[in-house]
Amino acid sequence: MSVLSGTMLALGFGFVFAGVIGILRLPDFYCRLHAMGKCDTLGVALMLGGLAVHEGASLTSFKILLVLLFVSLANPTATHALGRAAIRAGLVPWRSDKQQP
Amino acid sequence: MLESTTDRLGPPVVVPPRAAGFSLLVAVPFALLQFGLWLILSAERDWFHLGLGALTACTVAVLAARLVAQSPPIIDADGQAFRGIPWYRFVTYLPWLGAQVAVASLRVAWVVLHPRLPIDPRLVRVRAPFPHTLAKLTLANSITLTPGTVTLDVDGDDFLVHSLTESGEHELEEGTMVNRVSSLFGVTGGATERR
CATH class of the missing domain: 3.30.70 (Alpha-Beta Plaits)
Structure with missing residues (x-):
């Protein structure tokens, strides 16, 4: 059980770490949305799941699962809301050099 | 009174069907649901916490019952209301x-x-x-x-x-x-x- 929860925590940490690297390395707002919306959702989900497994079947792990549900709904929603606000505000997406005319 | 208004203004405006306002049929189960969630989350069994939970559940139910009853209309291609996914x-x-x-x-x-x-x-x-x-x-x-x-x-x-x-x-x-x-x-x- 502790092996499973440890693996999930480590994997989750890896994804959150990749998300952070992505936010630092990617060129513009829209690309950073990808790093934030995907890596972080899976990373946080894995970490919370790992904590729930570590805790076993208890009230605390039920609460953790509720938080997990909330995060997996709220994170994509927030990602979409940010992206939509940006495109409506007229922020032009970055293009790589090979596509420039 | 509504009819006399539409008479004066010409053809009646088509108003989409709306769910009724506050209804106990919605509010009471909603309040019970929230109180159940409170019981699970707080895990306190003394009267003070139970009372707080009941008060909170009732307040939220009274405020939000109208929103719960009035779910957004989901219309199917042939004008039928959307019934659910298999x-x-x-x-x-x-x-x-x-x-x-x-x-x-x-x-x-x-x-x-x-x-x-x-x-x-x-x-x-x-x-x-x-x-x-x-x-x-x-x-x-x-x-x-x-x-x-x-x-x-x-x-x-x-x-x-x-x-x-x-x-x-x-x-x-x-x-x-x-x-x-x-x-x-x-x-x-x-x-x-x-x-």
């Missing part, structure tokens, strides 16, 4: 979506950790004439959760999607996601267009 379709859709989320995160992580940062972002316009809002919502969220693509805006039947890589655009063009959502809701899908 459970077997939902059961096959969810694991597929979960796998897509894992693949999406892996791919973004790979791109981000790659030394040369192999990205080629672009905007793609996906056209998917879905008849009801719930299908559109599901498609938009599913696109967001799948590899390399984020839905930015929905305008009528057009979905504006930001794709991180070229392959993300190709996958949108193949229309796998649109077909999945179509079969989930039992409606016809659409086509993709480069912008």
Whole structure:
């Protein structure tokens, strides 16, 4: 059980770490949305799941699962809301050099 | 009084059917549901906490009952109200979506950790004439959760999607996601267009 929860925590940490690297390395707002919306959702989900497994079947792990549900709904929603606000505000997406005319 | 107003103003305005205002039939089960959640979450069994929970549940139920009763109208292609998704379709859709989320995160992580940062972002316009809002919502969220693509805006039947890589655009063009959502809701899908 502790092996499973440890693996999930480590994997989750890896994804959150990749998300952070992505936010630092990617060129513009829209690309950073990808790093934030995907890596972080899976990373946080894995970490919370790992904590729930570590805790076993208890009230605390039920609460953790509720938080997990909330995060997996709220994170994509927030990602979409940010992206939509940006495109409506007229922020032009970055293009790589090979596509420039 | 309403009729005399419409007489003076000419032809009657078609008002979409609205759910009734405050109704105990909605509020009481809603309050009980919330009180149950309170019991699970607080795990305190003394009168002070029970009383606080009952007070909170009742207040929220009174304030929000109208919103619960008035769920948004979801209209099907033939004007029928949307009744629900067959459970077997939902059961096959969810694991597929979960796998897509894992693949999406892996791919973004790979791109981000790659030394040369192999990205080629672009905007793609996906056209998917879905008849009801719930299908559109599901498609938009599913696109967001799948590899390399984020839905930015929905305008009528057009979905504006930001794709991180070229392959993300190709996958949108193949229309796998649109077909999945179509079969989930039992409606016809659409086509993709480069912008």
